[in-house]
Amino acid sequence: MKMNNKKTTKETMKKPSRTTIASTTIIAIIASAAMILGVLQNQTSHNALAQTYGSSGPTAASTTTNSIVSVNPNQSTNKEFWINTVHLDGMTNLNAAKFCDTCSQNTPLHTAEKPPVNSTIPIGGGFRITEPNKVGAWDFRSFTFAPDQIVVNQGDKVTLHFVGVQGVHHLITVDGIGSFTLLRGQIHTVSFTANNPGTINYYCHIHMPNMVGQILVLPKSV
């Protein structure tokens, strides 16, 4: 009886049952079918893209639902941009590397840093150093626009939405278009037609010289 039991156990381990073989075969067939379908689908996508763009590039993209739109310097379009007011902060602490027995974690993010003795930052309000407070924290701030570079074509109808995200308030000028005040939480919109090729600067009078941006207007080809 013992021998029979052992043999039965060995046979069970070595020889998979018919049900197991059938299941394995079905899984393998399903996996193969899925792979073939994946390849076919991929091929279909490539074919669709090829049909969209043709052999000479993305000229037909605008007639499809694809989000890529062709750029033609001689064709005026509407261009819309959202320009955020931003300040980058280099926050640090005189005591950054000291052990703190009341803190939840004691891995300093970086070594202790002191503010520069003779700061060389330009005047104009665009840069600011906040001296260390009572716990040693200090900050170096730089104001900017995001984005600060925009490209349009001559003849484009351009809409700029200035978004007051950071900074209490800004006094912004778009050259040749106008000036306005922008507070945090406000959006101010200007629209114009880019009639002439060249550059149009936009800047904040309160945060110079770095809170500046530029719209590059590409000329129509002749």
Ligand SMILES: [Cu+2]
């Ligand atoms: Cu500003």
